[in-house]
Amino acid sequence: MGILSNPNPVVVNPKLATELAGYGITNYDNLIPLDIMNWPALLTLKGFLLMVVGGFLVGFGTRYAGGCTSGHAIMGLSNLQWPSLIATICFMIGGFIMANLILPHILAL
Amino acid sequence: MVQHKNTDFETQTLDAVCVNEGQLTPKWYHNIKYLVVGVLFGIVFVKSEVVSWFRIQEMFRLQSFHMYGIIGSAVVVGMISVWLIKKFNIKTIHGESIEFHPKTFNKGQIYGGLLFGLGWAITGACPGPLFAQIGTGATVIFVTLLSAIAGTWVYGLLRDRLPH
Numbered sequence: 636m637g638i639l640s641n642p643n644p645v646v647v648n649p650k651l652a653t654e655l656a657g658y659g660i661t662n663y664d665n666l667i668p669l670d671i672m673n674w675p676a677l678l679t680l681k682g683f684l685l686m687v688v689g690g691f692l693v694g695f696g697t698r699y700a701g702g703c704t705s706g707h708a709i710m711g712l713s714n715l716q717w718p719s720l721i722a723t724i725c726f727m728i729g730g731f732i733m734a735n736l737i738l739p740h741i742l743a744l
Numbered sequence: 745m746v747q748h749k750n751t752d753f754e755t756q757t758l759d760a761v762c763v764n765e766g767q768l769t770p771k772w773y774h775n776i777k778y779l780v781v782g783v784l785f786g787i788v789f790v791k792s793e794v795v796s797w798f799r800i801q802e803m804f805r806l807q808s809f810h811m812y813g814i815i816g817s818a819v820v821v822g823m824i825s826v827w828l829i830k831k832f833n834i835k836t837i838h839g840e841s842i843e844f845h846p847k848t849f850n851k852g853q854i855y856g857g858l859l860f861g862l863g864w865a866i867t868g869a870c871p872g873p874l875f876a877q878i879g880t881g882a883t884v885i886f887v888t889l890l891s892a893i894a895g896t897w898v899y900g901l902l903r904d905r906l907p908h
Contacts, residue, residue, distance in 0.1 A: 645793065645796055645798050645799070647798045647799075647801075647802060647807075647808075648802050648805075648807035648808055650805075650807055651798065651801055651802055651805060651807050655798075655801075663798070665880060665881065665882055666790070666793065666795055666796040666797065666798070666868075666877060666880050666882070667796075667797045667868060667877055667880075667882045667885065668797055668798070669882070672797075672882065672884055672885070673884055674883075674884050676884075677884060677887060684866070685866055685867070686867070686884065686885070686887055686888045686891070687887060687888070687891045688866070688891075689863050689866030689867035689888060689891075690863070690867055690874070690887070690888035690889065690890070690891030690892040690894075690895065691863070691891045691892065691894060691895040691898075692859050692860065692862050692863025692866065692895065693860060693863035693864065693867055693869065693870065693871060693874070693888075693892045693895065694863075694871070694891065694892030694893055694894065694895025694896040694897075694899075695856075695859055695860075695863075695895035695896065695898060695899050696856045696857065696858070696859030696860025696861070696862070696863055696895070697856070697860050697870070697871055697892075697895075697896070698856070698895070698896040698899040698900070699852045699855060699856025699859060699860075699899050699906065700852055700853050700855075700856030700857040700859075700860055701847070701850075701852060701853060701856070703860065703870045703871050703872070704815070704864075704870040704872075705870070705872060707853075707857075708815060708819070709815065709818045709819055709822050710822060711847060712819045712822070712823075713819055713822025713823045713825070713826050714822075714826050714844050715823075716846060716847040717849070718847040718848065718849040718850075718853050719847055719853075721849065721853050721854060721857070722853040722854075722856075722857040723857075724857070725853065725854050725856075725857025725858045725860075725861060726857050726858075726860055726861040726864060727804075727861060728857075728858060728861060729857065729858040729859065729860060729861015729862045729863075729864070729865070730800075730803070730804045730861040730862070730864050730865040731804050731861075731865075732858075732861070732862065732865075733804070733861065733862045733863075733864075733865035733866055734800075734801055734804030734805060734865040735804065735805065737862070738865060738866060741866070
């Protein structure tokens with residue numbers, strides 16, 4: 636498995652590491668933050684929002700938009716489809732709003 | 745499935761696939777190619793860290809070029825592939841010609857796109873990476889996957905009442 640996975644912790648931007656440490660996220664052993672995404676956390680409001688509500692938005696939004704990052708951003712843009720460009724821009728707007736304006740409040744719960 | 749109003753472009757694509765399969769009646773082992781490509785896709789997802797929640801956070805905070813570099817190079821490779829397929833009329837593995845259908849704009853790409861973007865930044869995953877995250881040993885993401893599937897189901901339920 637050593638070839639297929641990176642044994643070292645993910646190295647992230649120090650600014651992000653500082654911000655996340657403020658929310659108690661210090662474990663970089665996995666590709667997801669195990670401090671806040673684990674089975675016991677599912678029963679907390681924060682865990683519910685992160686894993687259950689987050690997942691719901693991914694599924695609902697993808698089907699509503701008629702595609703995801705692969706279908707619209709990569710395949711759609713490759714084939715020069717302007718509806719895919721609009722979808723991709725909206726993916727990014729939604730992500731920027733969540734990561735910068737909403738997620739900090741969820742992580743602070 | 746009874747369709748009252750044909751607004752689901754994904755379903756149309758799936759219908760087209762069914763027609764093709766009906767004509768070709770592929771053997772079961774022809775599906776192994778999807779398994780191989782899927783496994784390779786999963787390995788690339790994990791190795792490139794695009795399924796990392798941390799990388800997604802960096803992307804949406806403009807703290808790293810990582811994700812922009814990967815998605816950007818994927819688009820360039822995709823463009824070259826599409827161009828080559830069109831230019832040389834490359835056929836599928838079963839000899840079918842490859843057709844590219846233009847996408848039609850509807851407001852779902854805006855509303856759905858925004859909703860998906862919100863979910864992407866929370867979970868650090870789009871639909872495919874959810875599977876890869878589970879594969880890294882984060883078993884709790886199975887719940888996120890089930891919730892995403894529930895999301896697609898609820899969309900189907902509400903489709904006629906949503907703006908498109």
